[in-house]
Amino acid sequence: MAFGAAAIWFAVVALSLYASRWKRHAISEDAASKVILWAGVAFPVAVLTGLLTYALWLMPSLRPFADNERARLHVDVTGSQFWWHVVYRDEGGEAVISANEIRLPANERIEFSLTSNDMIHSFWIPSLGGKMDLIPGRTNRISLRPTRQGVYRGQCAEFCGSSHALMAFPVVVMERGEFETWIEARRDPSAGTENNVDGRALFFREDCGSCHRVAGTRAQGSAGPDLSHIGSRLSIGAGLLDNNHESLARFIVHPGSLKSGSQMPASPHLAGVEAAGIATWLKGLE
Ligand code: CUA
Numbered sequence: 001m002a003f004g005a006a007a008i009w010f011a012v013v014a015l016s017l018y019a020s021r022w023k024r025h026a027i028s029e030d031a032a033s034k035v036i037l038w039a040g041v042a043f044p045v046a047v048l049t050g051l052l053t054y055a056l057w058l059m060p061s062l063r064p065f066a067d068n069e070r071a072r073l074h075v076d077v078t079g080s081q082f083w084w085h086v087v088y089r090d091e092g093g094e095a096v097i098s099a100n101e102i103r104l105p106a107n108e109r110i111e112f113s114l115t116s117n118d119m120i121h122s123f124w125i126p127s128l129g130g131k132m133d134l135i136p137g138r139t140n141r142i143s144l145r146p147t148r149q150g151v152y153r154g155q156c157a158e159f160c161g162s163s164h165a166l167m168a169f170p171v172v173v174m175e176r177g178e179f180e181t182w183i184e185a186r187r188d189p190s191a192g193t194e195n196n197v198d199g200r201a202l203f204f205r206e207d208c209g210s211c212h213r214v215a216g217t218r219a220q221g222s223a224g225p226d227l228s229h230i231g232s233r234l235s236i237g238a239g240l241l242d243n244n245h246e247s248l249a250r251f252i253v254h255p256g257s258l259k260s261g262s263q264m265p266a267s268p269h270l271a272g273v274e275a276a277g278i279a280t281w282l283k284g285l286e
Helices: 002-022 029-062 176-187 197-205 245-253 273-283
Strands: 074-080 083-089 095-099 102-105 110-116 121-124 132-134 140-144 150-156 168-174
Touching: 074 102, 074 121, 074 132, 095 176, 102 176, 110 121, 110 132, 132 140, 168 176, 197 273, 245 273
Parallel strands: 074 110, 102 168
Antiparallel strands: 074 083, 083 095, 110 140, 121 132, 121 150, 150 168
């Protein structure tokens, strides 16, 4: 499409230069009618029909599954200002909860159910397929079939507030076996929950668990992203920063200055050792 559009653009520019610079005399009405008929009607109809046919031919792979079909893997995604709640469901319906990152097996059609908690957001992984709105009070469906392993970027594609542009997520496409291993490990609470007791105690002292969930602990909040295995995610803050101790600690202290409009309160009193302790505990939740 880009090459076709470029060719047409150059042709139109060349024709207008030809008409305005080199061949500045009127043409007969008969010739003008022919130009309009062929270049103004027939040519666009042919090109647009071709493009429409091509687009319709691409569409079946984006259609959701019929009610009597079942995807092997089903992913529910809920958008919130400005993060993504992600739930994986296998054939048995068993769920694994995560946030701000999506992992998928390659060469398999995966169905997504999309909804929102607040604004209209839009789910878009440009390298893997079309986009679809997440609308409060309604569930939209889309399916994707990633064919190549790798890490792709997903992005909210509908303006949803001050940090709309910072509402992203990495998408990791893995081999089926590798994906199984990954998701199996996420069915149980992270082994890291008992490490770094200081960080863990601070997390509970600050009541982080009333907004965030950490599987296997009493932190069962749902207002903010699930943190159960956050240590093994590629990024934090919905694709905002690389996931390391330093950025975790920074985000804990000043979420709003890194991400304007974030609902998470700032905790300047934790700056230093305490934020670093919580960050260490979180990084250990692999
Ligand atoms: Cu969510 Cu833009």
